[in-house]
Structures are given as structure tokens and as C-alpha cells.
Amino acid sequence: MPLNRRFRDVTRIGPVQIGTANDGRGREKHTAACTAPRCGFSADYDSRAAAELAARTHRCPIR
Template identity: 85%
Template sequence: MSANRRFRRVVRIGPVHVGTYNDGRGREKHTAACTAPRCGFSTDYDSRAAAELAARTHRCRVR
């Protein structure tokens, strides 16, 4: 099954986008994903604060 997520409250912190969505069970989840080429950083969190902290402290290894 594909992941068809509708993100809301999307903010950009540096190259990282943080967005909120509801998972398949109706729970609210938060994602932090880097948009830099060849980076590949993307994680899901239960709290918005954790996702924003990850976005603020993320450092791309690809240069």
C-alpha cells in the first residue's frame, strides 16, 4: 500500500520541511524531511517539537 499523505502546517527550517499528517490509524504524526539533493534525511515523530528540533539540528553530509 502506498503512503498517500496530506500534509498540513508545513514549515521550512533551512533545507528541511516539517509537516503534520494523520497516519492510517487516525493518529497525528509529524515528519521532518530534508530537500537537499542526495541527502535522504526523513523521519517521523509523535510530537511537533521533536520534528522541529530534528530540523534545526540536521546537518547534511552531502556537500
């Protein structure tokens, strides 16, 4: 069954978008995902600060 998340509080830092959603157990998770073509970076974090730090330090391997 695919995961259907409803993101709220979506922001963008460079090519990386950060969104907040609840996981299947009701806990709040923060996702950082790069929107650059062929990059493929995305990760879930427990805190918003960690997701924002990942977005600020992310460097796409594809140039």
C-alpha cells in the same frame, strides 16, 4: 499499497521541511524531511517539537 498522506501546517527550517499528517490509525504524526539533493534524511515524530528540533540540528552529510 502506497501511503498517501495529506500534509498540513508545512513549515521550512533551512533545507528541512516539517509537515503534519494523520497516519493510518488516525494519530497525528509530524514528519521532517530534508530537501537537499542526495541527502535522504526523513523521519516521523510523535510531537511537533521533536520534529522541529531534528530540523534545527540536522546537518547534511553531502557538501
